[in-house]
Amino acid sequence: MNILRRAEPLELPAPSVDLPAADLLALVRRPLWPRLLLGVAVLLAVALVALAVGPAGIPLDATVRILLSRLPGVDLADGLPRSWDDIIWQVRLPRVLLAGLVGATLAMSGATYQGVFRNPLAEPYLIGVATGAALGATIVVVSEASVSWHGLSLLPLAAFAGALSAVVLVYSVARVGGTVPSTTLILAGVAVASLFTAITAFLMLRTTTHTLSVFSVVLGGFNTASWPRLAWTLPYVLPATVVIMAHGRILNVLNLDEHQARQVGVDVERTKLLLLGAASLAAAAAVSVSGTIGFVGLIVPHTVRLLWGPDNRRLLPMSLLLGGAFLILADLVARTVDQPSEVPVGIITAFCGVPFFLFLLRRAKGAVY
Amino acid sequence: MNLRSLLVLFAAVLLFAAACGDAEPSPVLSCRQAPPSTQADASAFPVTVEDSTGDSVTLEAPPSAIASLSAGHTEILYALGAGGQVVAVDKTSDCPQAVSQLPQVDAFSPSAEAIAGLNADLVVLFFGPADLKQSLEQLGLKVLLLNSPESVQGVYEQVALLGRATGHATAAEDLVERMRDDIERLQDGLPDGEGPRVFHEIDSTYYTAGPGSFIGDLYSLLRARNIADATGQAYPQISAEAIIQADPEVILLADEDAGESPATVAARPGWGEISAVKNARVHVVDPDIVSRPGPRLVDALQTLARLLYPEQFE
Numbered sequence: 001m002n003i004l005r006r007a008e009p010l011e012l013p014a015p016s017v018d019l020p021a022a023d024l025l026a027l028v029r030r031p032l033w034p035r036l037l038l039g040v041a042v043l044l045a046v047a048l049v050a051l052a053v054g055p056a057g058i059p060l061d062a063t064v065r066i067l068l069s070r071l072p073g074v075d076l077a078d079g080l081p082r083s084w085d086d087i088i089w090q091v092r093l094p095r096v097l098l099a100g101l102v103g104a105t106l107a108m109s110g111a112t113y114q115g116v117f118r119n120p121l122a123e124p125y126l127i128g129v130a131t132g133a134a135l136g137a138t139i140v141v142v143s144e145a146s147v148s149w150h151g152l153s154l155l156p157l158a159a160f161a162g163a164l165s166a167v168v169l170v171y172s173v174a175r176v177g178g179t180v181p182s183t184t185l186i187l188a189g190v191a192v193a194s195l196f197t198a199i200t201a202f203l204m205l206r207t208t209t210h211t212l213s214v215f216s217v218v219l220g221g222f223n224t225a226s227w228p229r230l231a232w233t234l235p236y237v238l239p240a241t242v243v244i245m246a247h248g249r250i251l252n253v254l255n256l257d258e259h260q261a262r263q264v265g266v267d268v269e270r271t272k273l274l275l276l277g278a279a280s281l282a283a284a285a286a287v288s289v290s291g292t293i294g295f296v297g298l299i300v301p302h303t304v305r306l307l308w309g310p311d312n313r314r315l316l317p318m319s320l321l322l323g324g325a326f327l328i329l330a331d332l333v334a335r336t337v338d339q340p341s342e343v344p345v346g347i348i349t350a351f352c353g354v355p356f357f358l359f360l361l362r363r364a365k366g367a368v369y
Numbered sequence: 370m371n372l373r374s375l376l377v378l379f380a381a382v383l384l385f386a387a388a389c390g391d392a393e394p395s396p397v398l399s400c401r402q403a404p405p406s407t408q409a410d411a412s413a414f415p416v417t418v419e420d421s422t423g424d425s426v427t428l429e430a431p432p433s434a435i436a437s438l439s440a441g442h443t444e445i446l447y448a449l450g451a452g453g454q455v456v457a458v459d460k461t462s463d464c465p466q467a468v469s470q471l472p473q474v475d476a477f478s479p480s481a482e483a484i485a486g487l488n489a490d491l492v493v494l495f496f497g498p499a500d501l502k503q504s505l506e507q508l509g510l511k512v513l514l515l516n517s518p519e520s521v522q523g524v525y526e527q528v529a530l531l532g533r534a535t536g537h538a539t540a541a542e543d544l545v546e547r548m549r550d551d552i553e554r555l556q557d558g559l560p561d562g563e564g565p566r567v568f569h570e571i572d573s574t575y576y577t578a579g580p581g582s583f584i585g586d587l588y589s590l591l592r593a594r595n596i597a598d599a600t601g602q603a604y605p606q607i608s609a610e611a612i613i614q615a616d617p618e619v620i621l622l623a624d625e626d627a628g629e630s631p632a633t634v635a636a637r638p639g640w641g642e643i644s645a646v647k648n649a650r651v652h653v654v655d656p657d658i659v660s661r662p663g664p665r666l667v668d669a670l671q672t673l674a675r676l677l678y679p680e681q682f683e
Contacts, residue, residue, distance in 0.1 A: 083616065086613060087613050141627065216606075224609065339611065341602055341607060
């Protein structure tokens, strides 16, 4: 957030503007499928490795037998401890899937925010999702309310509600008549984030017994991942993904110039509202089950841009795939590097992601970026 | 109610009281009834003690107005008979109940001004945010910064230190000896060999207490095999699958106020096969008692021993 405040030009021209028309055409014409397949392959490979490795030290052949034994007519898990079956199916698999889902969601939302705001510093937490979620969760933790409601843990519900209220508050503050100027929106987002952070810190100081629980939400992690949590995020993430993926071309037009976009018949305000709404909803659902994991939403889309260029039609799906793969990998490191202890995954994403990103940035200096 | 049932009830109450009296040695510190204060012994003064920061603090005379800013230190002072010298406590100090009459300050976001306004002649802190100690010393106050002890031995040392600093050195020696004896007696009653595997949960995302923590030391005194020992860290967060793999025989929940209970633990995905869950040996413990480094750690050990070795206490 501080970086944002220091950044002077809030509306940088999109990178694509500087490209000669011929280059742009070449970029657009290059087919998407090979890259998409590569992304899917990377995601699958990372997920399989993450499923096979963990602090419980289950041998690889046992893991394979446990996984295959769920197929009808296959029974290979005889003689293996029941707890191993639980670890693979109830703990590790939902954890890997949830990390992938959250990573994909954050990266996709980040790419969307960057496109809508035409600001390379935009990320999924720009207009209050993270601080809202942290505040919502903190209120539940501090109030010692009963933690479950209709079988669902109250914590993600409260985090989700907090995230959405922050976004709605920021949006309604920033609205000027029928339009929402991006600069006002970002400023309102920074202001509301400061306010919410202050309230969270105050509540944390008032209660001394629950600081670890609040800490877990703020740093993020997947140690309590489960199938119900996965199921709870999907109804928000899936429709948002469909909406965002369908808007790659319109985002490209928006990126050039809002005036130009209006001239070619795009309802700029409605599109911005729709895209920001979808991205925020998905990010809120992700944050509510994982806590506020940083860097993924900022770094993954930029990495994709550095590797394959700024066309949103490629950027959005590739961010989705690589974001999922990146967070699965980061979570794998988080649970194995100091096993059986956990390292907060947010520390890993920064620790591994940032040097790689700096390397790319250095390599690309003077080129496309 | 007829006479016979009244008699039966009466007998039951008597039996119950007798049973309690037998099992429990009288506690080192009763919260309901503050121990009587005794006169501080001024003959040893001036006294110089060294606090956790390594600073030597010299007291010319027994302090008569102590501000005790942690629950553990408050309990130690009262158990020493120095309760009459305590004029203010922090908000977490709740034992003995008499301290609720005293002015309270917040130990976690303390204000030097509020503490200076208490007119104390000795301030006992357990952690020092933002140079609080220096600010208080500049105001002319004597300050002892005593970090939260990480072992029972550390508690003994602080008892002895506070005894010397307040003019209750003999009472401190007696208290430490009594605690040692009580713990030794308790240990003698434990079965030989290694105890059960235990997981002590302090937070619903599986933060726990390991070696180098006060709680970890309690478990090692009770010869329980703490599954957090494998981490080598004082307050680690353990992976869910590592807990399932370690298969604790007893799970103790210090996070009931966060909504956890034996039922919520049993409902966690993959936890159903854990021995503690299958054998209904998931128990709630009071976090204030098991994590408070003071004289009542003896009570904490007794409580934990009952949960770890129920067959010994039937």
